Amino acid sequence: MRVCIHRGSHQIGGSCVEIEQNGLRILLDFGLPLDSDHDKRSAIPATLAGLNERDQSVLGVFISHPHLDHLGLLPALAPRIPVGMGPAARRIVTAAAAFSGHPWARPAPGWDYRSGQSIDVGPFRVTPFLVDHSAYDAYALLIESQGKRLFYSGDFRAHGRKSALFESLLRTLPRGVDVMLLEGSTLGRPPNDGRIQHESDIEDQFVAEFSSAQGLVMTHTSSQNIDRLVSIFRAARRTNRLMVIDLYTAAILQATGNPNIPQSHWPDIRLYVPQRQRMQIRKKGLFDLLRQHAKNRIYSEKLRERAKSVALVFRPIHCLDLEKANCLTDARYIYSQWAGYWERGDFSALGAWLSRHGIDKKSIHTSGHASSVHLEEFVRVLTPRKVVPIHTFVPEQYKRLFQNVELHGDGEWWSLDKEEGERNERLPQKRTAKKKQQHWSPVLEAQKIGQFQIVPLTSSKQLGSEGWHMMNCVADYSNACKNDEYRVFSIRNISGKRLATLGLTRKNNQWFVDQCFGPRNSAENANLELFDKHGKAMEMVDWYREEGVLESSTDFDLEHGVPTATLSVINRYGKVDYLEVDTDLGLLAQEIEQLMNNRE
Ligand SMILES: [Zn+2]
Structure with a gap:
């Protein structure tokens, strides 16, 4: 596997990575640089070749998340090249495209990500992992090819509304990664007071501002920062203000496809369409879209009357309307996105407008990127x-x-395979000698139990192979097995597919279940449906889903050595519920433990 960072090795924005194996290629992200003037053709990295219609070697582009600096060049791509991205991300980009002022195409069809589920394309296996980021539906990507693994972090953080994702990602991360391409947006920024602000801190600061303001509150944020819109909505509700959004924001919220995210028809939300957007609607024929969101529409007069109890999701296109409708008495302006836009002068006209009306700029924001601690x-x-x-x-x-940092510049090709060879050559002779194979006896012979095949692993080679396929560290148990302190079984279905790895430990001549996990030490990948014969867990998940949960996750835990599925669910009141259920895998592990002890 060969890799080239075409852009991004020493800049933020415009990321583009190419991966090649046997002449076949995929791209990870295809972004527009932050300082680009939207001329897409000229922004394509000069080192990136063969993107025209005739070149068949590019098998696809895999987008980490819907930010322009990661996918803004897609319109310059030959339409035959498939694009992989999150399904909600695809809807958001498509919804935004309807409003876009510059030439902009919808992403070509391709693959819709599901977190943890692999996509095979040519010699590559691509596995997306959902991450917490200021863009909705963002992923890290694992790329595997011919025994090599590259992990691309995409953009991520651990202090947003989905911070639980970071914890669960840490638990399910693949093992044996050769190269990690790691984002470092926050490095080199002036240190804050040492405390990372969580998105819920932002909500509390909004509450303080919203409740002390005497007039209209204008919060200026990106309508695609869904976490932030949720914070504004929650703060508005806590301070008895209506959240007022424009049609663009309404369309993006709808595109999330998540009924728990604020929507234009909710009772505490109003739609207000500024003049410039009304022109856009006429020009681009967005009448159907307007009709879909018009249930709670208000006009300038109502906005003025209720200004004191409104939290407006502000965009600069609002300026003229707010001025004309006389909504600015005691108004407050809160800037809630990247400070760099102001610093480089993007909002100088807005700055002049604010000072003309005697309105101060107040900033409340937390980054979309991980701190060095989380990195x-x-x-x-x-x-x-x-x-x-x-x-x-x-x-x-x-x-x-x-410790193990390797710098690679833009446009430089480097190989994961060759690197290995070179490394080995430099090692002293005796260390390159093949590691001695270890063998031990099976305590329990291979057999079929119910719907599972139980395969004892009896050599370090077999452990290595299991560890590679299941992405766990079972290979480290070779010595313990050799010393008869440990035994490992591969649990497979009838057609031989590896489902889980079972490890038993021996203490005082007794065998105990030590661990039993699906791929990447996770339960989700172990296919809960299969292990949940009585359907209790799935039933509960469905029930919670109907109740409108915000988030849920499934976890395999070892209760007294028995794999138990724990569902953790955040319900709509923000409360966490836990539910433990027996699993078929748990019952199977117990049965094997029993059989082992009968042999002692
Ligand atoms: Zn991003």
């Missing part, structure tokens, strides 16, 4: 052989945080 935690758990910086202005600073 370190990520690397510590993933333990990649190498960390390669991307999406950062300060690649050399990685060396202060991580």
Whole structure:
């Protein structure tokens, strides 16, 4: 597997990575640089070749998340090249495209991600993992090809409304990663007071502002920062204000497809369409869209009357209307996105408008990117052989945080395979000698129990193979097996597919279930439906779904050594519920434990 970062090795924005194996290629992200003037053709990295219609070697483009600096070049791509991305991300980009002022195409069809589910394309296997980021439906990507693994972090953080995702990602991360391409947007920024603000802190700060303001509150944020819109909505409700959105924001919220995210028809939400957007609607024929969101529509007069109890999701296109409708008495302006836009002058006209009306700028924001603490935690758990910086202005600073950093510049090709060969050549002779194979006896012979095949693993080679396929660290148990302190079974279905790895430990001549997990030490990948014969867990998940849960996750836990599925669910009141259920896998593990002890 060969890799080239075409852009991103020492800059934030415009990320584009190419991966090649046997002449076949895929791209990870295809972004527009932040300072680009939207001329897409000229923004294509000069080192990236063969994107025309005739070249069949590019098998697809895999987008990490719907931010322009990661997918803004898609319109310049030959339409035959399929595009992989999250299904909600695809809907959001499509919804935004309807409003876009510059030439902009919808992403070509391709693959819709499902977190943890692999996509096979040519010699590559691509597995997306849902992450917490300021863009909705964002993913990290694992790329596997011919025994090599590259993990691309995409953009992520651990302090948003989906911060639980970071924890669950740490638990389910693949093992044996050769190269981690790691974003470092926050590195090199002036240190804050040491505390990372969580999205819920932002909500509390909004509450303080909303409740003390005497007039209209205008919160200026990106309508695609869904976490932030939820914070505004919750703060508005806590301070008895109506959340007022425009049609663009309404369309993006709808495109999430998530009924728990605020929507234009909710009772505490109003739709207000500024003049410039009305022109857009006429020009682009968005009448159907307007009709869909018109249930709670208000006009300028009502907005003025209720200004004191309104939290407006502000965009600069509102300025003229607010001024004309006389809504600005005691108004307050809160800036709630990246400070850089102001610093580089994007909002200088807005600044002049605010000072003309005597309105101060107040900033409330938390980054969409992980702090160095969380970056370190990520690397510590993933333990990649190498960390390669991307999406950062300060690649050399990685060396202060991580030991195994390798810098690769834009346009430079490097190989995961060759690297290995070179490394081995440099090692002294005796260390390149093949590791001695270890063998031990099976306590229990291979057999079929119910719907499962139970295969004892009796050599270090078999453990290595199981570890590679299941992405766990079972290979480390070779010595314990040799010393008869441990035994490992591969649990497979009738057609031989590996479902789970079962490890038993021996203490005082007694065998105990030690661990029993699906691929990547996770339960989700172990196919809960299969293991939940009585359907109790799935029944509960369905019930919670009907109740409108915000988030749910499933976890295999070892209760007294027996794999138990724990469902954790955040219900609509923000309360966490836990539910433990027996699993077929748990019952099977107990049965094997019993059989082992009968042999002692
Ligand atoms: Zn991003």
